[in-house]
Amino acid sequence: MNQMDSTNTPQSINKTTGRLSRPVVASRTRQNNFAQRTFFIFTLLPVLLILVVAIALFVRSWPILNAYPLYDLLFGKVWKPTNGQFGFLPFIAGTFWVTAVGILLAVPACLLVSIYLAEYAHARTRSIAKPILDLLAAIPPVVYGVWGLLAIVPFVDKVLAPLSDRWLDSVSIFSVNQPTGFGILAAGIVLAVMIAPLIIAVMYEIFSTVPNDLRHASLAVGATRLQTIRNIVLPQVAPGILAAIVLGASRALGETIAVLMVVGNIPQMPTSIFDSAYPLPALIANNYGEMMSIPLYDAALLSAALVLLVVILIFNILSMLVIQRMLRRKWV
Amino acid sequence: MDAHIQVKNLNVYYGKQQALKNVNIEIPKNQITVIMGPSGCGKTTLLKSLNRFLELTDGTQITGEVLVDGQNIYAHEVDVTEVRKVVGLLAQRPSPLPMSIYDNVVYGMNIHRMKKDRKEYKAAVRHYLEIAGLWDEVYKRLHDPATSLSIGQQQRLCLARGLAVEPEIILGDEPTSALDPISSQNIESRLIELKKQYTTVIVTHTLRQAKRLADYVIYMYLGEVIEAGSAREVFNNPQHERTRAYLEGQI
Numbered sequence: 001m002n003q004m005d006s007t008n009t010p011q012s013i014n015k016t017t018g019r020l021s022r023p024v025v026a027s028r029t030r031q032n033n034f035a036q037r038t039f040f041i042f043t044l045l046p047v048l049l050i051l052v053v054a055i056a057l058f059v060r061s062w063p064i065l066n067a068y069p070l071y072d073l074l075f076g077k078v079w080k081p082t083n084g085q086f087g088f089l090p091f092i093a094g095t096f097w098v099t100a101v102g103i104l105l106a107v108p109a110c111l112l113v114s115i116y117l118a119e120y121a122h123a124r125t126r127s128i129a130k131p132i133l134d135l136l137a138a139i140p141p142v143v144y145g146v147w148g149l150l151a152i153v154p155f156v157d158k159v160l161a162p163l164s165d166r167w168l169d170s171v172s173i174f175s176v177n178q179p180t181g182f183g184i185l186a187a188g189i190v191l192a193v194m195i196a197p198l199i200i201a202v203m204y205e206i207f208s209t210v211p212n213d214l215r216h217a218s219l220a221v222g223a224t225r226l227q228t229i230r231n232i233v234l235p236q237v238a239p240g241i242l243a244a245i246v247l248g249a250s251r252a253l254g255e256t257i258a259v260l261m262v263v264g265n266i267p268q269m270p271t272s273i274f275d276s277a278y279p280l281p282a283l284i285a286n287n288y289g290e291m292m293s294i295p296l297y298d299a300a301l302l303s304a305a306l307v308l309l310v311v312i313l314i315f316n317i318l319s320m321l322v323i324q325r326m327l328r329r330k331w332v
Numbered sequence: 333m334d335a336h337i338q339v340k341n342l343n344v345y346y347g348k349q350q351a352l353k354n355v356n357i358e359i360p361k362n363q364i365t366v367i368m369g370p371s372g373c374g375k376t377t378l379l380k381s382l383n384r385f386l387e388l389t390d391g392t393q394i395t396g397e398v399l400v401d402g403q404n405i406y407a408h409e410v411d412v413t414e415v416r417k418v419v420g421l422l423a424q425r426p427s428p429l430p431m432s433i434y435d436n437v438v439y440g441m442n443i444h445r446m447k448k449d450r451k452e453y454k455a456a457v458r459h460y461l462e463i464a465g466l467w468d469e470v471y472k473r474l475h476d477p478a479t480s481l482s483i484g485q486q487q488r489l490c491l492a493r494g495l496a497v498e499p500e501i502i503l504g505d506e507p508t509s510a511l512d513p514i515s516s517q518n519i520e521s522r523l524i525e526l527k528k529q530y531t532t533v534i535v536t537h538t539l540r541q542a543k544r545l546a547d548y549v550i551y552m553y554l555g556e557v558i559e560a561g562s563a564r565e566v567f568n569n570p571q572h573e574r575t576r577a578y579l580e581g582q583i
Contacts, residue, residue: 122390123390123391124390213423213425213427214427214429214430216385216388216421216423216427217423217427217428217429217490217493218429218439219385219388219416220383220385220416220420220421220423220494221416221417221420221439221440221443221493221494221496221497222413222414222415222416222417222440222443222444222497223413223439223440223443224413227443231439231443232429232430235430236430
């Protein structure tokens with residue numbers, strides 16, 4: 001028995017046949033190691049890219065960060081580069097206004113759609129509806145921008161603004177100060193439609209993480225589907241829903257072309273959803289490469305990009321943390 | 333026989349595959365009926381036709397009738413939630429709801445608004461936990477999460493949750509297959525105690541359990557009911573060749 005064991009160890013095979021030292025095997029292994037290292041390097045690239053972008057932005061915006069206190073840049077309300085005034089607050093506020101309106105419009109509808117798809121729809125309905133929703137995500141932003149320009153801006157101008165003017169004028173965030181149709185509401189509507197497919201897809205996945213056993217346990221005592229969703233499913237998925245919203249928000253924060261086509265692009269502090277605004281991505285896209293002779297202009301735009309990058313990174317990290325916490329939760 | 337459930341010409345298809353072929357059986361009141369047969373023979377399908385759980389699977393087609401107290405539960409005017417209130421199900425794997433022990437028992441009663449105030453709910457929780465033989469083990473920690481219980485305790489909790497909505501019929505889909513021998517025995521003795529008040533239908537794949545529990549036996553093979561009758565007749569003197577083969581361990 002002992003003898004048999006010892007003949008099976010690699011060393012003894014090596015001694016008796018010499019197979020382990022055959023060069024062909026060694027080169028195969030070398031190939032494998034080389035491939036592994038190559039794959040690793042390419043995996044590392046995106047990580048490095050984020051670092052490189054962040055560092056480059058920081059270096060290029062250093063002149064202005066050095067010249068003005070950070071507080072004045074972030075909370076300054078006046079943007080007059082020719083006078084040397086670089087207040088980012090109107091742009092930061094514009095970004096958040098547009099994103100908030102987009103999220104507020106998108107989330108309730110997305111929740112209903114994903115609940116329907118995950119909890120009610122037949123397999124056949126799902127197999128038709130899901131690809132169509134995914135297709136919506138594939139429409140280029142500029143097309144959404146044109147749609148916003150041709151349909152949403154006039155709709156806001158001719159329908160929503162007069163309605164709000166008549167019924168909601170006393171509420172300041174609904175008051176119509178700039179009746180052009182271009183503004184936060186139009187941008188929010190376009191954004192809502194753009195981020196909906198992503199939010200629905202994520203929410204749907206989250207609903208399907210709830211084990212069917214739980215649904216069946218509830219249905220088995222005579223609960224309706226709606227009672228089961230409200231009492232069992234929704235409490236389970238709440239953190240995931242939050243993560244889906246944050247994910248949608250970080251997509252909305254960075255959306256550029258479709259927003260800048262309908263938002264009005266006026267650097268002011270918005271007070272109403274009918275006001276024009278000027279979000280950070282629109283600022284950068286509209287102005288970078290022009291009027292670069294103004295002192296510190298280049299650095300100012302790049303520090304705007306840096307601010308945007310930081311905000312979006314924070315949002316993404318937040319959503320990742322929420323998703324991780326949710327996945328760590330035990331179901332049964 | 334005093335039949336509580338009558339199944340008439342029941343056919344079930346999953347897509348194109350036929351899972352039940354023209355099933356006609358009667359299930360006696362206040363006895364334990366055991367459905368047995370090799371895996372894939374349609375035992376669970378037959379069981380889940382009795383509380384309309386089959387329709388939770390997409391692409392299921394059902395023809396025929398299931399009468400509970402003479403009422404066809406598949407009739408158009410019947411509310412499925414009422415069916416499931418009358419016909420309770422004990423699942424194969426214990427499935428405590430993600431809430432406290434107390435809330436699990438209260439869950440169904442709350443859904444049907446069966447009690448008036450907290451006092452009544454408290455009394456009911458105690459009552460049904462006692463019936464399920466769990467009260468002594470949990471009365472000090474009713475507000476702990478149900479998942480903190482052992483798996484055998486969880487199954488008794490699920491029994492209490494099911495009984496709390498005052499069903500007339502208890503279905504058990506291999507309700508002890510996930511449990512250790514002692515917990516299984518515990519559940520079995522509960523079911524035997526309860527059979528005076530409830531019509532019980534159990535699916536099992538263990539012949540010994542069938543012999544311990546059954547008053548009435550349904551033997552199925554490939555989607556058909558081969559033989560049905562009192563436990564004594566079927567076990568001692570099976571009429572059909574296939575039943576005999578199964579009882580002798582050949583299938």
